[in-house]
Amino acid sequence: MEQFVKHTGLVAPLDRANVDTDQIIPKQFLKSIKRTGFGPNLFDEWRYLDEGFPGQDNDKRPKNEDFVLNRPEYQGASVLLTRRNFGCGSSREHAPWALMDFGFRAIIAPSYADIFYNNCFKNGLLPIVLPEATVDGLFKAEAADSAFQLTIDLDNQQVITPEGEAIGFEIDKFRKHCLLNGLDEIGLTLQQTDAIRDYEARRRTAEPWVFEEPQKQ
């Protein structure tokens, strides 16, 4: 997994609440069997005026010039600023894959849907939770400065504004540790193989039916 230590980047404002994962990456692009290549179809229905399908030459498609990510001042944005309950709906990990593939490294919002939030951490994408009023303040600051950049310092758990104001954020210790070190979670868990085997042995005695295989024939 890609490490996340400190990042400074241009902020793109997506001023909507309840952005669902169907919007982040529509279903027709879920047919890929890869983890990469979703960036050009991130927010496909908002970014383009026609209907997208896999394998298209996206450069030739008519763009919705009003959509934030198509505006010239937001080219190269890597921090997404948005509203409450971001990433609700489907569990598709293609959503963080698409955001990462597009170039986003961090998201700032008042809240996220649980599965999406969890999926971000598996991919080196940092979802930061800040109070609604703080997020609102960042929207206003961004509106006043179209080259608005933020620095995100994960180790110190701070978002730093261009004026040097440091805004603290909370993050779970284990997730922070994995992100800072770019750790493979499966490898870490397999260090606890004995604990898993002991647990299984106990359950096999108490609840043998749990270990029955599904009927094949």
Next chain:
Amino acid sequence: MAGKTLYDKLWNAHLVAEREDGSALIYIDRQIIHEVTSPQAFEGLRLAGRQPWRSGASVATIDHNVPTTPFNNAADIVDDTSRIQVQTLQDNTREFGITEYGIGDVRQGIVHVMAPEQGAVLPGMTVVCGDSHTSTNGALGCLAHGIGTSEVEHVLATQTLVAQKMKNMQVRVEGELGPGVTAKDVVLHIIGVIGTAGGNGHALEFAGSAIRSLSLEGRMTVCNMSIEAGARAGMVAVDDTTIDYVRGRPGAPKGADWDKAEAYWRGLVSDADAEFDTLVEIDASDIRPQVSWGTSPEMVVPVDSLLPDPAQEPDEVKRSGMERAYQYMGLKPGIKTSEINLDRVFIGSCTNSRIEDLRAAAQVVKGRKKAESVKQVLVVPGSGLVKQQAEKEGLDKIFVEAGFEWRQPGCSMCLAMNPDRLLPGEHCASTSNRNFEGRQGNGGRTHLVSPAMAAAAAVAGHFVDIRDLAAAGQSQAQER
């Protein structure tokens, strides 16, 4: 000390290790696998040279991409990318020794219809799947939730998940449901009350006499949409209904094991003195048949109410969401639900494609015809076994005689990954779970309703109050 909630009990029973940082390793009893969210997980195993920890803990089927018109093998799937995913699942399950109910198997169907039907999911289990509607399975008194593809790989490789314990939430629905009010209306009403983020960070238990009165299928409909209320996991405590449902299923324990299992399962209820972080109480008599009007499942109204006015909404963020939804849906505040004209109707999905859903729809349709203005009505059973049962009862004939299309099992128009989809601007009465922009097809407009409401809308061409259906049928006859 306060008692334990159902979620506390399930969590404790699956705790493998607790870590100093507050996270925990929990054991996963069952993983359900489908073709869309698994290819990258299997690829990850291969790249790392890993094998599944216990291949017998998983069960796979195909649902998201499959056509609902008859086909005999993967090569018959016209769409290249869909065919590749179906084929890839077949290859992966063979390579890693995982049971798959594939093409032509009567057990094939939507993951969350197939698994309980097969007894692959049992009370007291932890159940995961790369699909957010895994919460459906919690109706059996288990801890079931959706996960992302990285976690699918983690569970395949280790049979565990790294997890943080969620908070406890209970929604208690007390009283008797009125005539025409179904499980779907109950859950849509709940989402309307608590909102789509109401359950964020919580495991959600549905309780109360109205929930108890539901069949196991009805409870699955309610738990299915926990995720639309923001909660990854929904659940209902074990009772006679649960035990009766599980008994005799292919995966259910037999003989002495059954007795032992039943005794254990009966304890899977929240203790009377258990404390919840969040408690919501709902009076069953307040629940009327629901219709969603907007682009979020919380945008619902009772069928006999007018569409809400954004100007009355004090929360600025919500207000702008409502305004955007009206624009997308091509509707206006203050109109009646009966003024929404429908182009298509979809009866199916992991929310409402079980036998009792099809029975409810058929009962409304019997002897009636689809309205001429409705272009298409799809009826898509949840599994091959549901289809078989429905045909045995003659439900397929009722639908076909009404001008509906009787299809093969799959997810179909719920998410429109296969050819079943809406055209831009079309309004659809749908028994599915999400009314997001473009969900059922680019530019499509979805209205979430119960199977009976969908069937009634198909006959009338617009929404009708299921409680007034007799009157609607008469007026249609007069028009002819």
